[in-house]
Amino acid sequence: MNMPLQAPPLGSAAHKIVTLLEQRTGQHLDVGRAWRIDSALQPMLRERGLSSLDELVARIAAGGRCEEGLADLVVDALLNQETSFFRDAGVLDLVLTAAMDMVAEAPRRLRIWSAACSTGQEPLSLAMLFSEAQERSGLPLPEIRATDISARALARARAGRYTQFEIQRGLSIRRMMAWFEVREEYWEAKAELRYRLLFAQQNLMSDPMPSGKFDIVLCRNVLMYLSPAARSQVLNRIAGVLRPGGLLVLGAGETVIGHTEALVPSECYRGLYRLAAH
Template sequence: MMHQPIGTLPGVSQVALNVLSALLEARTGQQVAAYRSWRIDTALKPLLRERGFDTLDRLVTHLLEGHDTMIGDQIVDALVNQESSFFRDAPVFDMIVEAVEAAEAEGRRARIWCAGCSTGQEPLSLAMLFAERQAPSPEIVATDVSEAAIARARAGRYTQFEIQRGLPIRRMMRWFDAAGSDWVAKPELVKAVAFRRHNMVADRAPPGQFDVVLCRNVLLYLATPTKIEVFDRIATALRPGGMLVLGAGETVIGQTRLFEPSKLFRGFYELADAQRVRAAA
């Protein structure tokens, strides 16, 4: 994987920026655009304070010495974009329920994979929706490359700011308990989701096949060859007739022939007909 040098920051060497951005890309496939190099400095400031380093260059020197086996993971966890909120793009969740109900009409328990789930707001939103409809809930598997994010998701603990982003008061009171200034998801809600660490770029898809795969705002940060690999993995994880859900600014068009826009659910994608894929290859 070729890594391109990124723009410099005041007081930070080009070498340090290149090492940090290359580490992120090697571990996750995510790239830092040149005009967003400021994110590296901003995201790593808490780690610098925690570890007692006064500059990014000192942090990179420590990383390259190779004695600290945890520092690489900590850097990647800090740099990965973990932006998330409850019920983000609410109409999408309504369509996911429809897609799952269509799968359940075939007489089996549906399965959902939330890939790149960050700190868990997306899969927990789904778990609330399905628990409230008074019907058997689908199996929900939620994965993220960041061990720290998965740990937070399993704990189900959110700040007042996080809990207010997209979560109606009624659902907040139904599914969360106050814990000081934070809110903690009720155990039955967290247990409705299987949270696992998973690398979309390096790991195989979770076992079994899924009726819906959510991979929202993950591909935005990947180079085109890496996106193609991720689409391939997702394709193997979907049942025939299954749906792929991407972020509002993402598309399969021009990226892969394995998927095409869904005829039933606007903005969703389904596996393309295998014969047409072979003919276009």
């Protein structure tokens, strides 16, 4: 009888790095995904002349001015920044439909938050979508805030510069030509699009939440990496900044069920979530 293969246990240094990641971000890296540690941190080891994860962990533990921020760089390198333009386009179309319904019910400028925005493709997609809707129907442009825990990802998002490979993932030729300009080997989002976004660094677990209430919050493909306790904490914090009638958008494989009583599935917009009635 063949026994199922099991991933080898984490070494001491890898275990400390996994613990650091979870303490800082709430993300849990299980044994089956531990291969990401070596692949993500090898460039940092080479850059600093370190021969092993043990040396890296020792350097972090030693602290000192020369290694200030090293732990943050390790965490940043381990974050999954997978994203693309108009990812799950049908979901973004549903967001636009919900926004139009909200404005029709109570005309105003909506507030939208793209949480864990990575390198900026999601908020830029929203900006394009709402700009096009304004041209067609006069829908007021919303305030779009975009946050991420990674300073490196945010720097790229603010710059709005993407490679040929990145720009082709999810963008039609029409949108590429309408909203981006070629800058040497990159495609750069036009200033009129970038200036419609407000970026800020944000740790969903511990940093103060953005001020005010939001009509729509997108927090897609984040919960799947969090421990159960962290999922509940993040969902409850997001519920605290949703206005009555507001909506939460999660990734396709994510749900609020079993993680919070503050949010429930929306009856009007399939796959989205609203505040629970009290």
